[in-house]
Amino acid sequence: MHNLGGKPEDHSTVLGSIHQSWIEFKNNLTAISSDGGLNDVIAGEEAAISAYQKALDGGDLSPEIASIILDHLHHLKASYKKFDDLNAEIS
Numbered sequence: 001m002h003n004l005g006g007k008p009e010d011h012s013t014v015l016g017s018i019h020q021s022w023i024e025f026k027n028n029l030t031a032i033s034s035d036g037g038l039n040d041v042i043a044g045e046e047a048a049i050s051a052y053q054k055a056l057d058g059g060d061l062s063p064e065i066a067s068i069i070l071d072h073l074h075h076l077k078a079s080y081k082k083f084d085d086l087n088a089e090i091s
Contacts, residue, residue: 019044038087045080052076 023041052073056066 016048019048038083038090042080042083042087045076045083049073049076049080 023044052069055061055069056073061069
């Protein structure tokens with residue numbers, strides 16, 4: 001990021017890592033049930049999608065970084081859809 005003239009923000013990376021770890025923890029150690037676990041995952045995905053979209057809409061990103069963020073957003077939306085579809089199946 002420095003070579004593109006920007007300063008990386010640590011908090012997004014840290015929050016993203018924590019969110020991913022939390023999802024993996026829940027998937028590996030608990031069964032998805034009516035206790036709201038799946039809803040927590042869906043809410044986390046929605047928050048991540050919103051943050052990525054806000055970064056893109058801000059217009060402050062270089063084209064290279066915007067391309068990376070857009071790719072990540074695409075994967076987040078695909079993941080969200082899978083969780084949302086699973087939620088609809090078990091509801």
